[in-house]
Amino acid sequence: MKNKFCIALIIVYIFNSFNSAANEKINFLSLKKGKVNVRQGPSFDYPIKFIYKKKYLPVVIVDTSDSWRKIRDHKNNLGWIHISQLSKTKSAISLKNNIILYKKPTIYSKPTAKVESGRLFIVKKCKDVWCKVESENYIGWIYKINLWGKFN
Numbered sequence: 001m002k003n004k005f006c007i008a009l010i011i012v013y014i015f016n017s018f019n020s021a022a023n024e025k026i027n028f029l030s031l032k033k034g035k036v037n038v039r040q041g042p043s044f045d046y047p048i049k050f051i052y053k054k055k056y057l058p059v060v061i062v063d064t065s066d067s068w069r070k071i072r073d074h075k076n077n078l079g080w081i082h083i084s085q086l087s088k089t090k091s092a093i094s095l096k097n098n099i100i101l102y103k104k105p106t107i108y109s110k111p112t113a114k115v116e117s118g119r120l121f122i123v124k125k126c127k128d129v130w131c132k133v134e135s136e137n138y139i140g141w142i143y144k145i146n147l148w149g150k151f152n
Contacts, residue, residue: 027061028150029069030085038079041066046125049079056091056120058149071111074148090123092149094142102138112140126151 026070034055039046042065052073059081063070067083097117101111105127121133121142130141131151144151 004151019119028058029061029071029086030058030089030091030150032057032089032119033039034086036081038071038077040079040080042066042070042080046080050077054089054120056089056122058091060084065133086100090150092121092123092131092147093147094119094121094146096146099142099146101133101142103140105132105141109141113138121147121149123147123149123151 025123029055031052034053035046036052038050038052040049046140057073059071061069061074062078065080067103068080069083069086070078074095093108094107094115094117099119100111101115103112104110105115115135115138119135121131122130124134126132126144129144131144131147132141133139133147
């Protein structure tokens with residue numbers, strides 16, 4: 001009887017673990033302005049930790065406190081930003097060097113550019129494993145696995 005109870009408890013635990021992991025959604029936003037102060041805590045009373053100077057840089061929301069959001073960037077930097085400095089614009093940043101942008105979402109399409117690590121893109125739309133992106137003078141399709149940010 002005790003073994004059956006333990007087995008049932010383990011099954012419930014495993015089911016809940018998989019279910020919560022599947023439902024967990026990463027909440028990406030982007031920076032609204034070209035200069036954003038990141039603070040050590042969720043208030044204007046906290047000192048500025050560092051300053052972002054990249055409009056549309058994607059960030060992940062890891063915590064909230066009233067009108068403040070604790071964010072993490074692609075380099076794992078953490079800090080607090082006022083919600084007024086965040087946007088829902090879909091953006092991504094390249095993670096690898098020498099990534100090819102293609103004219104169409106296939107590797108057999110004409111290459112339009114080769115980009116380096118750290119290139120910021122505005123995501124226009126995505127299909128399966130590809131995203132159509134725009135960055136300054138570049139427009140093209142890129143593999144999602146080469147990007148960090150919001151696609152959907």
